[in-house]
Amino acid sequence: KQEVTQIPAALSVPEGENLVLNCSFTDSAIYNLQWFRQDPGKGLTSLLLIQSSQREQTSGRLNASLDKSSGRSTLYIAASQPGDSATYLCAVRVETGGFKTIFGAGTRLFVKA
Amino acid sequence: DAGITQSPRHKVTETGTPVTLRCHQTENHRYMYWYRQDPGHGLRLIHYSYGVKDTDKGEVSDGYSVSRSKTEDFLLTLESATSSQTSVYFCAIREGRTGELFFGEGSRLTVL
Numbered sequence: 001k002q003e004v005t006q007i008p009a010a011l012s013v014p015e016g017e018n019l020v021l022n023c024s025f026t027d028s029a030i031y032n033l034q035w036f037r038q039d040p041g042k043g044l045t046s047l048l049l050i051q052s053s054q055r056e057q058t059s060g061r062l063n064a065s066l067d068k069s070s071g072r073s074t075l076y077i078a079a080s081q082p083g084d085s086a087t088y089l090c091a092v093r094v095e096t097g098g099f100k101t102i103f104g105a106g107t108r109l110f111v112k113a
Numbered sequence: 114d115a116g117i118t119q120s121p122r123h124k125v126t127e128t129g130t131p132v133t134l135r136c137h138q139t140e141n142h143r144y145m146y147w148y149r150q151d152p153g154h155g156l157r158l159i160h161y162s163y164g165v166k167d168t169d170k171g172e173v174s175d176g177y178s179v180s181r182s183k184t185e186d187f188l189l190t191l192e193s194a195t196s197s198q199t200s201v202y203f204c205a206i207r208e209g210r211t212g213e214l215f216f217g218e219g220s221r222l223t224v225l
Contacts, residue, residue, distance in 0.1 A: 032212050043203055044216040051212075089156075093212060101214065103156040 002027045002094045006104035013080055014112050021075040021107045023090035028068045031093040035064050035075050038087045038106070047088075048075070080111045116140045117217040119204050125223045132191040134220045136204030138184075144207035145187040147171075147179065149200040150219075156203070162187050194224045 003026045013019050023033070032051045036044040048057045048064040050073065056065040063076040077084060089106040093099060116139035126132055136145060147159040148171075158171030160179040168179050176198060178190045191198055204217040 034214060036216075041219075043218040044205075044214075046213055046215055049211060049213045091214065101158070105155050 002030075002092060002100075002102045004090060004092050004102045004104040006088075006090060006107050008107060009105065010108040010110070012110045012112060015080060015082060017080050017111075018076070018078050019080055019109075021077070021088050021109070023073040023075070023092075023104055025071045025073075025092045025102070027094060028071055029094060030068060031095050031099065033064075033066055033073050034091045034093070035062075035073075036089045036091065038089060044089065077109075080109075082111050082113045085109055085111050117204060117206060117215060119202075119217040119220045121220060122218065123221045125225065126194055127225050128195055129193050132194050132222065132224075134189040134202055134204075134222070136187045136189070136217060138187075138206050140206075141184055142206040143184075143209055145181065146205040146207070146214075147177075147187065147189045148203045148205060149173065150203060151200050159189065159202075191222075194222075196224050198222065199224045 005024045007022050030052055034049045035047040037047050038044050048059055050057050050064055050066040061078040066073045087106040087108045089104055091101050091103045093101045118137045120135045144163055146161040148156045150156050157173045159173055159177050160171055162168045162181040165181055180188045202220045205214050207214055
């Protein structure tokens with residue numbers, strides 16, 4: 001059974017710091033991996049989607065990498081800003097036993113001004 | 114923005130009453146999903162649809178039913194709401210070409 005883990009559960013950093021959020025999954029047979037951002041009381045906003053054949057995706061200050069063999073993905077945020085404060089979730093789409101999407105519990109990020 | 118609208122955005126109801134949440138999309142996506150999000154449980158799939166009149170159960174489908182009579186609308190019904198169904202409900206669509214998931218803004222339901 002696929003499990004998705006995000007560590008740490010919460011992170012506080014000063015503004016301007018580069019940071020890495022981690023997502024690990026137990027079964028390497030994934031179809032894709034997606035990173036989301038969720039602000040309090042809001043829906044999930046898609047940040048980056050990495051297909052299983054890809055190693056990384058970039059959007060602005062965000063870079064997501066995927067290493068299927070080790071069951072890991074990282075979301076790199078460069079030059080963090082207070083506006084980056086939110087919960088970041090990763091989700092893995094698996095094809096074992098039919099397509100399913102498994103979500104991690106998220107990392108709550110606080111960027112201090 | 115994938116053109117997803119959820120209604121109502123907030124609802125307070127009493128135990129035993131029926132409740133219907135609506136998800137409307139404007140881009141003719143085939144796959145639509147209903148999730149609930151609760152502290153300590155994360156996001157859990159309730160039901161999903163893969164076309165008009167084609168639906169299937171997710172991991173927490175008990176107490177919920179769905180219908181999809183048009184491509185653009187996916188309805189979630191609680192036949193007789195219970196306090197355990199107090200939650201935030203999210204609708205999502207899957208983009209056909211890339212498989213990317215997009216979410217609506219959520220519907221916060223409180224069952225008293």
